[in-house]
Amino acid sequence: MGKITLSQVRKSFGEVDVIPGIDLSIEDGEFVVFVGPSGCGKSTLLRLIAGLEDTTSGKIDIDGRDATLLPPAQRGLAMVFQSYALYPHMTVRKNIAFPLKMAGMSAAEQEAKVQHAAKILNLTNYLDRRPGQLSGGQRQRVAIGRAIVREPAAFLFDEPLSNLDAALRVTMRQEISELHQSLKTTMIYVTHDQVEAMTMADKIVVLNAGRVEQVGSPLDLYHSPRNLFVAGFIGSPKMNLITGPEAARHTCTTLGVRPEHIRVGDGPWQGVVGLSEHLGSDSFIKVEVDGIGTINVRAGGEIDVRHGDRIRLAPDMDKLHRFDAEGLALK
Amino acid sequence: MATQSSRSAARAMLSPTVILLLIWMIVPLAMTIWFSLQRYNLLYPDRTGFNDFGNYTRFVLSPAFGGAVVNTLILVIGVLVITVVLGILIALLIDQPIWGQGIVRILVISPFFIMPPVAALIWKNMFMNPTNGLFAEAAKVIGLSPYDFLGQAPLTSIILIVAWQWLPFATLILLTALQSLSSEELEAAEMDGANALKRFWYIMLPHLARAITVVVLIQTIFLLGIFGEILVTTNGGPGTSSTTLPYLIYKEALLDFDVGTAAAGGVVAVILANIVAFFLMRAIGKNLDA
Amino acid sequence: MARHVTTQRRAINTAAAWTVALILFFPILWTVLTSFKPEAQAVASPPIFLGFDWTLQNYVDVNEQREYFRYFVNSIIIALGSTALGLALAVPAAWSMAFVPGRKTKDLLMWMLSTKMMPAVGVLVPIYLLFKTLGLLDTRIGLVIVLTLMNLPIIVWMLYTYFKEIPGEILEAARMDGASLKAEILHVLTPMAVPGIASTVLLNIILAWNEAFWTINLTVTDAAPLTKFISGFSSPQGLFYAKLSAASTMAIAPILIMGWFSQKQLVRGLTFGAVK
Incomplete structure (x- = not known):
């Protein structure tokens, strides 16, 4: 299960309202993309959901439970970071097993889950390598593997493809989409690239200056943009x-x-x-x-x-x- | 960017260090200030009581005070100049492709590992001693009369000893900084027609600015308190020619047993050190932010 | 800057670098050599470099005069103790400053450093009296405490500059993965910062080993480390160069050898943020 509801979520850093107040509902199993220009607050919104930042006010529900004040570890979410954030001193196996180890799972169980994830992600041959010995795409897959093994309520992706070259980005984009098809877990994906948004999302949330400009399916946004901002942002060429x-x-x-x-x-x-x-x-x-x-x-x-x-x-x-x-x- | 809980965790983890340092700073300082206002001489235990600022006037007006401040500054600045300038030159030299770089590095770094009393004793007895020292022997060989380093030029000699101890530190930090300079930057300058001297002046030196700042900061911290080397080599003399502020305070407290005046001196030294610290930190804080 | 140079150029550079290195190292070399000379030959004019009658007598004499091993053990305990205690305090503090920086973080760091600028002599009497009252005079624990506080700002600063280079996202990832703060620091941050921590530990051991003000003034015999050992040889006593050299060699050898072997690790983290 992974239904996430934001009500009147507000975030300010000092005097600055980064997010003046957002209501949003994300259904279980949905692939939701937050898209917007840089500085629009999409990453902050994701970090609020993750629990890496406090909300200034408002409420975040995850599966009907109030998670507003829960620390990140207890929200049952997994995150894939822009820089992958792999642990450089651990092998791929240990990287993927880390959340399981933190959860106190037995070594045998850890190994079974790691093997399973590695198989899904084609990492079986690389389990004993360190992140430094992997290519960008492989690192990305390890980061995803680390997220998968936790069987989270939802996956959070923070611009995960922006460090990859153009060709690899297309491949990984498809892999993530396929992963969503097979896992059917809620995914929240942040990007500034409207092509990624259009191709992957069930539902796109267009953000601008911390406000939701429009929420809808990719084709909704394409066919009937609610305002000039969405019209200019969605669609290529503009x-x-x-x-x-x-x-x-x-x-x-x-x-x-x-x-x-x-x-x-x-x-x-x-x-x-x-x-x-x-x-x-x-x-x-x-x-x-x-x-x-x-x-x-x-x-x-x-x-x-x-x-x-x-x-x-x-x-x-x-x-x-x-x-x-x-x-x-x-x- | 962090959550409330990580901020409070940060506070909790930072506070032991801050509190301990605060105690370490405030308790002795408060006691020193208290003593500095008292008549307190171990030789005259019957003379006690409040002395207003008598100890301060005594300390500050004593003929040695002005000279001690000047000597302290000369010592700190002298060592800084020598270590930074020579440090840059040696770093440039070691950074070149040479044979046996590893061993050269070990030899250069070695003085840093020597404890100050040992360094002072070695230099005083085996090198600078006017009758048996190696320098005197060397002078004899070339037909000069031996020079009494610690007698004739006490402060300069101490500066040399201290600079020898700190040169490795400066060299290493500058060398690391030099090695982080991309060769592309230098090659671009070369393509632009800059000769070696100009490349050093316009590319390398600005690149080293941060490292120089760090060297100056750390060394100043240690140099302001230099004391043991003076005690071992010259005892502040001849006369007061190599008496620095720390040594003057030591003399009041442990040679004249005048704790009150020594405490006043300590407070004065703390104030002066804080003035130096204030300017240094401001200059450096700016440089370290960049 | 691996630039290609001619062999001739390289030879000149090598000669220059070796000359400088040997000049800097010479006082140490000379001391070690002298420690093996009979006293009479130690002051011979002209000086004898290698062709003297090698002897270990000075070491025996020095050890009879002052029991070296006791001082040595005290030095080790004080250096390691203050390093361990300092690290235990500084790692959490540096974590806080590097990963949860506030507006005042830089000022706090500078303030910590400025506590080191206080001339130790100025507060000797109060500290001495405090130690006397608390029964800490001439105790190892007393010296461990003082040296920890002395070096704490340097340790915090070194770790801080090192931690700052570690991307915060990795620690956030650990948090998402369910790591507690303790696990985050022990399993993720510390292993990643090993080079920096190693360098910090080495520098701190060197500073503690060589600290010669508090160790000399706050000890008599029981807790006296090697700095006290060597200060006993500071006043001339007849022919004493060879004995002085032997005592000096014994005082510096352990740290010098440690320094040589760990030179790479020490230098790697010894930047204090000087290199971006």
Whole structure:
């Protein structure tokens, strides 16, 4: 079981409110991603749940039990840190067994659990090595192994992939997702990378300046961002945000159009091609549109436009996002 | 960034050390201050009672006082300058690729392991002694008359002895700092056309600033209390030419048996040491934060 | 800075470095050599370097005059005792300052160091009287206490700078893994800080072994360590260079040998945060 409920959780460091007050409910077995720019309070929120920081006020329930004042060890949670935080003086085996040893488990039981975790994570051949002798991906797996053996109510991940190179990051991302599929344990995952959020999450919590901007499934956020911040943060390349007369024509203050929702061809907008990047599968084109400004377009890979070409663009009218003066989405 | 419980654990684990040091500082200091205001001479046990600041005026106005303060400063600064300058030079030398680096290191570090009375006795008798010392023998060989180091230049001689003891410490810390300098930084400077001297001045020396600060801080702590070396070699003389503040206090207390005046001297020394500490800590605290 | 240099350059550097090293080491070497000379040859002019009549007589004489072993044992007990006690106090204190720093941590550290700047002579009389009252004069436990307090600021500082290099996340991981504070310090922090702790221990042993103010002034015979032993040879007594050398050699040899063998460990942690 791993249902976690935050009610009015607030955290301030001295005068500064890092988290002014958050209500959030995380269901058992859910994969929840906290995403936001750096400094948005997502790591602090995770550390509050872990018990590594005190809440200034508010209440944290884990499985219906008030855990607000419990020390980290008694919350039944496991955490995977950004730097992996492996114990450098212990072998992989001892690293993974450490929480079991702390729990006073017998040596035989420890060994059985370590072997089991090692098998899941392909670490069986590395059990006698020290962390220093492992690659980044292997260290990551040891850190996960150390979390798994505790059979926690929930896993907490603090930007666990940010120290890996791009290729490894994709692999590990999939491994963590698969792990979630097989364990079905609640996972809370913090990242600043919206791609990780979109690909892994059941539920994304978008944070900005300590506030929850929106909570929803990845596609919810993609299709109906609640406000400008979420609209700009979710989706890659970023949504085009247009103000001025063109927005006014659509009776809103800001008009949002995702690059993939603009077709090159007959359409109302005209402009000159600036930079164009041809990736083969896609083409990213910057177009200086008359009376609107720079618009990013994601077009098919086969399109043939060059710097300086004059082209016409057709936004998909059904997929426009309209925002009012406060930045909130209009229905 | 921590929880309330870890903060209170931290307080609990820090307090024994803090409390013990506080007692270690306050109790003797309070007693010293008390004595310093009393008439208290072991030779005249019948003369007792409150003496206001009489002991202080006696101590501060005594002809030896000003000289003792100056001598203390000369000793501390002299040793600091010698150890830092030579320490840098030796560190630069050992840092070069040489044969037998390990043994050289062991030889250089050795004086640090020698207890002060031994160092003082060896230097006084076997090196600086004007009749039998090695320096006198060396002078004879080149046809000079032997020089009475401790008689003619007592303070300088003591500075040399103390510097010999502390040079290894300075060298080692500076060497470690030097070794942490990336060769890329030096190579970049070389590409930029800096010659060896400029590389030292603009790259190495700033890199060593922290290490120099640490050397100065730690050595000052120990040098301010230098006492045994003087007792063994010159007894503060001839006259008062090598009397430092600690030695002057010792003389009052244990040679003149005037505990009251010695205590006043102790308080004065504590005040002066704290002034030095204040400036030093401020300068260094800044440097250590960076 | 492993830069390639020509053999010639290397030879010059080697010669220079060895010259400097031998000059610095010479007083020790000379003392050890003299300790094996008959007194008459110890003051011979010109001095004899190696071609003297080697003898162990000085060691025998010195030992007859003062029973070396007793002082030696006291030195060991005082050095190890104050180191152990200091470490027991300093490890928790350094943990607190390194991993739960407050706004005042730096000031606290500087204050601790400043307690060492108090001239010992200035507080000798009160401490002497206190010790007399408490019955601690000429006791090993008394010296252990004083030397612990003397060196505590240095130990705390060394450990603090060392602990600061250990990432806090690892300790947090231990906390998440269910480690109590004691387990966190014993099973995670201490093993990781072994090089720093080793270096601290070595430095503290050296400082305690060589401390020559309190050990001389607060002891008479029972607890007197080697510093007291050697101070008995400070006044000239006829021909005494060879005996002085023998006594000096006996006083410094244990710590010198320990220092040589543990030189690497000592130096590794001896940075006081001077190297970032």
